[in-house]
Amino acid sequence: MGDILGLGVTHYPPLIGLDQNMAGILKTVLRDPGLPAKYRDPANWPEQLRREWGSDEGKTAAAAHRAELVRHFRHARNVLDEFRPDLVIIWGDDQHENFVDDIIPPFCIHAYDAIETKHRQRDQSENIWGEGPDTAFRYTGHREAGKYLARRLLEQGVDMSYSYKPLHHSLAHAFLNTLVYMDYDRVGFRYPVLPFQVNCYGRKVISQRGYRASLGHPLTDEQLDPPSPTPKRCMEVGAATVRAMRESPWRTALIASSSWSHAFLVDKHYQLYPDLAADRRLYETLRTGDYDSWRKTSLAAVEESGQQELLNWFCLAGAMEELGRKPDECEFVEAWAFNSNKCFAVFQA
Numbered sequence: 001m002g003d004i005l006g007l008g009v010t011h012y013p014p015l016i017g018l019d020q021n022m023a024g025i026l027k028t029v030l031r032d033p034g035l036p037a038k039y040r041d042p043a044n045w046p047e048q049l050r051r052e053w054g055s056d057e058g059k060t061a062a063a064a065h066r067a068e069l070v071r072h073f074r075h076a077r078n079v080l081d082e083f084r085p086d087l088v089i090i091w092g093d094d095q096h097e098n099f100v101d102d103i104i105p106p107f108c109i110h111a112y113d114a115i116e117t118k119h120r121q122r123d124q125s126e127n128i129w130g131e132g133p134d135t136a137f138r139y140t141g142h143r144e145a146g147k148y149l150a151r152r153l154l155e156q157g158v159d160m161s162y163s164y165k166p167l168h169h170s171l172a173h174a175f176l177n178t179l180v181y182m183d184y185d186r187v188g189f190r191y192p193v194l195p196f197q198v199n200c201y202g203r204k205v206i207s208q209r210g211y212r213a214s215l216g217h218p219l220t221d222e223q224l225d226p227p228s229p230t231p232k233r234c235m236e237v238g239a240a241t242v243r244a245m246r247e248s249p250w251r252t253a254l255i256a257s258s259s260w261s262h263a264f265l266v267d268k269h270y271q272l273y274p275d276l277a278a279d280r281r282l283y284e285t286l287r288t289g290d291y292d293s294w295r296k297t298s299l300a301a302v303e304e305s306g307q308q309e310l311l312n313w314f315c316l317a318g319a320m321e322e323l324g325r326k327p328d329e330c331e332f333v334e335a336w337a338f339n340s341n342k343c344f345a346v347f348q349a
């Protein structure tokens with residue numbers, strides 16, 4: 001029987017860049033002509049946002065945010081190394097990268113033999129590690145485990161997609177960033193990887209290319225795409241995944257990778273800061289293992305709070321509920337000026 005480790009992390013793109021650019025998404029929103037003039041003035045912002053923005057457009061607060069995230073990533077890496085997985089499954093979203101207009105699967109297992117990839121164009125400038133745009137990242141895939149998992153999911157009534165090679169992008173940033181952050185000290189990451197795509201962006205995956213819409217020009221229902229899978233369905237898929245991997249020969253680490261509420265998806269805050277209240281509520285139910293509250297969360301609520309990417313975490317929550325586990329450790333990392341709140345969780349084997 002395969003032991004299972006559960007981890008929750010983030011793939012927050014600005015961590016690749018320099019601290020002075022960490023508030024870059026906020027700066028983009030501030031340049032949006034649709035932003036009411038009143039909100040261009042920090043004096044009209046919530047106090048915590050103003051404090052992080054400070055007198056240097058967030059640079060000082062960014063250093064502290066980085067330090068906290070890196071501390072969590074180093075810890076997660078230690079936990080992973082102690083577990084010695086045969087296989088690392090990552091639940092991550094595809095933001096109009098590998099999957100574009102020709103197909104959007106609700107879920108897809110990338111059963112690759114090997115992975116060779118580079119940072120996205122927009123993440124390539126001023127890399128904190130000094131890595132240039134040609135830097136290639138190579139990982140071992142696990143086609144055999146991917147085929148096994150797809151089969152076992154299909155047998156459980158989950159109509160699972162799979163692929164043996166990339167379509168439009170060698171690896172979506174949700175997966176690559178997770179791998180490079182889990183190897184923040186660049187000692188190497190040798191565990192075989194099985195990326196498990198979740199269509200988190202749903203209505204906004206093609207219409208907004210998995211990103212933001214200009215303020216003042218929200219897309220109409222007709223312009224938006226069909227929705228993502230529901231939170232409840234993601235939990236069912238997570239539970240079915242854990243049943244499959246528990247019966248497999250492989251020690252499996254299950255990693256959910258995403259930040260929580262994303263400011264650029266929260267129009268009620270003019271995209272300036274994330275939905276802290278919604279994240280805190282959900283965090284509290286994660287901490288206490290109240291998975292029923294997770295299951296009852298509607299997709300509409302997820303979308304309204306800019307928590308689309310949390311569907312990756314719903315997969316993990318369903319998996320851990322199936323194992324009867326609460327988090328052994330979890331911590332909520334609040335951020336106002338840096339687009340998203342983050343959460344880190346460890347569910348020991």
Ligand SMILES: [Fe+2]
Nearest residue numbers: 093095174309
């Ligand atoms: Fe993402």
